[in-house]
Amino acid sequence: MEAVLILGGSVSQLPAIRHARARGLRVVVADGDEGALGFVEADEAVQVDFSDVGRLVETARRLRVDGLAAICSDRAVLAAASAAEQLGLPGIGTDVALRMTNKAAMRAWLAEHGVPQPPFAVVRTFEEAVAAITRIGMPAVIKPVDSGGQRGVFRIDLRRDLAGLLAGALAFSTSGTAIVERYVDGSELNVIAVARGGRVELLTISDRLRPPGVGFGVGWIHCYPSKLAATALEEAADVAIRAVRALGLRDGIAFPQLLVNDEGIHVVEVAARVPAGQMADLVYHAIGVDLIDIALCQALGRAVADDAVSPGETRPVAVRFFTAAPGILPTGQVRSVSGLDAVRAAPGVLAADLYIQLGETIRPVQVDADRRGYVVATGADGGAALSAATAAMTRLEVRTHVV
Secondary structure, three states: OOEEEEEOOOHHHHHHHHHHHHOOOEEEEEEOOOOOHHHHHOOEEEEOOOOOHHHHHHHHHHOOOOEEEOOOOHHHHHHHHHHHHHHOOOOOOHHHHHHOOOHHHHHHHHHHOOOOOOOEEEEOOHHHHHHHHHHHOOOEEEEEOOOOOOOOOEEEOOHHHHHHHHHHHHOOOOOOOEEEEEOOOOEEEEEEEEEEOOEEEEEEEEEEEOOOHHHOOOOOEEEEOOOOOHHHHHHHHHHHHHHHHHHOOOOEEEEEEEEEEOOEEEEEEEEOOOOOOOHHHHHHHHHOOOHHHHHHHHHOOOOOOHHHOOOOOOOOEEEEEOOOOOOOOOOEEEEEEEOHHHHHOOOOEEEEEEOOOOOOEEOOOOOHHHOOEEEEEEOOOHHHHHHHHHHHHOOOEEEEEOO
8 A cells, every 4th residue: 555644734734634545545644733633534643843854754764655745735845855855755856845935045046037026135134124125115025935824924014114024024934034025916816737747737727815904915715717807817827837837846736826917927926735725625626626636646656647637617616714804703712603514505605614613712814824714615607606605604603702
């Protein structure tokens, strides 16, 4: 029986763990958290922080795994690539993984290859940050170069806020490095592509909608197909494929995020993994392609068949997340939750789930982890799919105490 080592046992990894076991694989899950949800679903669980590549290699050797998979965790991508390289197992390569997980390396590489992106500067000190916003202008965005999930991501509107925002961004960087880039207002797109033997094949382009306020970077609604004009989508597809090729991904799932405005297409970033945030669900329900199956095949060095990446019958799909303000969930400590079955039974709903525990505190949306569940729905068109998801969400009842 083939064995796969999945890095991370958080809630976002559960579909991959279940999928792998359903495909007859022996599943080993590695996570530094002794209470990782994925441990109870795995054939074997190992409490090890996967950023410790040496221990990861030892674990993989001891348990005789045939591949390592970083499915929905950006932090796991470089670790999986490094360990696979040392073990002689399939992987995307350490150099590629670094370029696709470190925002400074990614920006520099894309700039060298002429891929359009916002003006940027890499900063470590307050003086460097001041010089960056002087050159780039405001509003700007500051973010750690080596974090994810919108942690440590802030918009800079006033120079007097810079010191505090820089400290906030650096607090989430293991290397003590941040990147400052021009804030680009426009339509945001999620692109999903598959690289096979160096050939990059685009699967879907969907709209990524974000809430106002401090959570401006969080994708809280995904809609397929995109509402952008066909000419803009063609240009976006071209830029996305150029970015993936430039970064050197030959075999893997690629997740370019783009911003589109009157000035053109701007690459936000490009990940080398199955995206979290139910993007695998969107692709599966919209075009019938199973991203997790593809990722597991590539982790084990199997060839991905043409029909595995060929869209079937397509349909409009919307994913909407349960969040507090400006979403529908109340803030405060959770007293009771009910109505999920009613949400799932609502017209147009294809899937729905929650990540809410009694006694925990719900806060206004600021980072990806503030998304507390989701609804996936379909309809006659994208607008109808989103309306169906929104209507279904009102069937959930969450009661809280004010903290």
